Amino acid sequence: MRAAEAIDVVTCRVPGKINLDLNVGPLREDGFHELSTVYHAVSIYDRVSVQPADDWSVVVTGPYADRVPTDDTNLALVAAKTLARRRPRGSRLVPVTIEIDKQIPVAGGMAGGSADAAAALLACRELWGMDNVENDLLEHIGASLGSDIPFLMHGGTAIGTGRGEQITPVLARGELHWVLWAGEGLALSTPTVYAECDRLREEAGIEVPDPEPNGELMTALRRMDAEEVAKHLRNDLQDAAISLQPVLAEVLEAGSELGALGGLVSGSGPTVAFLVGSQAEAIDLSVGLAANGPVGDILRATGPVPGTQIVQNRVPPPPPVPPRPGPVGPVPG
Known part of the structure; x- marks a missing residue:
C-alpha cells in the first residue's frame, strides 16, 4: 500500500x-x-x-x-x-x-x-x-x-x-445465470419486512425453529447444477414481501410461466431473481418479462463473482520539471 x-x-x-x-x-x-x-x-x-x-x-x-x-x-x-x-x-x-x-x-x-x-x-x-x-x-x-x-x-x-x-x-465451481426484476418505484424497508414476517408467523401460530443450512442446496452448489439449485431456492421473507407488495406474486408467476428454472424474492425484496440454464435462456426470459410481466427494470447477471475490489488507485503525476537553462554564449551581431 x-x-x-x-x-x-x-x-x-x-x-x-x-x-x-x-x-x-x-x-x-x-x-x-x-x-x-x-x-x-x-x-x-x-x-x-x-x-x-x-x-x-x-x-x-x-x-x-x-x-x-x-x-x-x-x-x-x-x-x-x-x-x-x-x-x-x-x-x-x-x-x-x-x-x-x-x-x-x-x-x-x-x-x-x-x-x-x-x-x-x-x-x-x-x-x-x-x-x-x-x-x-x-x-x-x-x-x-x-x-x-x-x-x-x-x-x-x-x-x-x-x-x-x-x-x-x-x-461452488461454475456459473449460474440470473434474470433480475426490479419494480419501478417499489421499495421495501428491511425492518418492515421482518416485522411483517413475525406478524404472519404469529397469526398462523408457527413455532420458529433455529435456522440451519440446506444440505441439498450445498450439494447442488458444489456441482453448480442449475436445475438442482433451483429446486432448493428458499426465502422465509418472501411471503412477507408479497403481503406488502402483492405485485411480486405476479412477477414470480410470470417468470415461472416463461420458463425460469426457479425464482424467489431476493432478501427482503422487492427485487425478484430468476434462475435460468444459460445466457441464451436469460435473454429469452428478459424479453418475455419485458413484454408480458409487470413493469420493471430487467437486469441479467451471473454469479458467483468476487467481492469488493480496488479497480483504480491513481497517483497524481509529478509536477513538470522546468527546462534547464542552456549555456549562455555570445550574442550574434
Whole structure:
C-alpha cells in the first residue's frame, strides 16, 4: 500500500447479492433474528470512488441516484467516518468526497447500501494508507454497520450465520445465470419486512425453529447444477414481501410461466431473481418479462463473482520539471 499523500483517488467495484436460501429463525434479545442464509454475489456492480476533499460529502450518479441519500445517513459516508476513528494516534486524516455510480437497485433486497459501505471502507483504507487495519478488522467494522457488509467484502457464495455477519465460504465451481426484476418505484424497508414476517408467523401460530443450512442446496452448489439449485431456492421473507407488495406474486408467476428454472424474492425484496440454464435462456426470459410481466427494470447477471475490489488507485503525476537553462554564449551581431 502506498502512502496516503501519494494517492488522489481510489475506486472500488462492488457487487450486489441475492440470497439463495434465507432461513429466518427466532427473534434475538438484540432485536435481530437468528439467520442461516446462503449469500451469492452477482455481476450487478456499483463503483465507489473516494478522493481527498475539504469536507465530507457524497455524490451519486446512475439510474437509481435519486433514491440514495447524500446526507449524513448515507451508509458509505457513515462507514468512512467510522474507519477514520480507527486511525493511528497522531496520523493525518483527510476528509473525502465519496462518488457512487449506483447500478444496484435501491431498497431492493440486493444490499446496495451495504455494498457501497463495503467499497468505501476498502477505498478509504487505501487512500489513507491505513496498513494497521487488517481485513478482519475491516470486516468487524463493517459488521457493526450492516449484517451484509462482511459478505460483500468476500463475494463468491457463502453461508451467513448469526444475524448474517458470520461468513463461511461455500465451495461452488461454475456459473449460474440470473434474470433480475426490479419494480419501478417499489421499495421495501428491511425492518418492515421482518416485522411483517413475525406478524404472519404469529397469526398462523408457527413455532420458529433455529435456522440451519440446506444440505441439498450445498450439494447442488458444489456441482453448480442449475436445475438442482433451483429446486432448493428458499426465502422465509418472501411471503412477507408479497403481503406488502402483492405485485411480486405476479412477477414470480410470470417468470415461472416463461420458463425460469426457479425464482424467489431476493432478501427482503422487492427485487425478484430468476434462475435460468444459460445466457441464451436469460435473454429469452428478459424479453418475455419485458413484454408480458409487470413493469420493471430487467437486469441479467451471473454469479458467483468476487467481492469488493480496488479497480483504480491513481497517483497524481509529478509536477513538470522546468527546462534547464542552456549555456549562455555570445550574442550574434
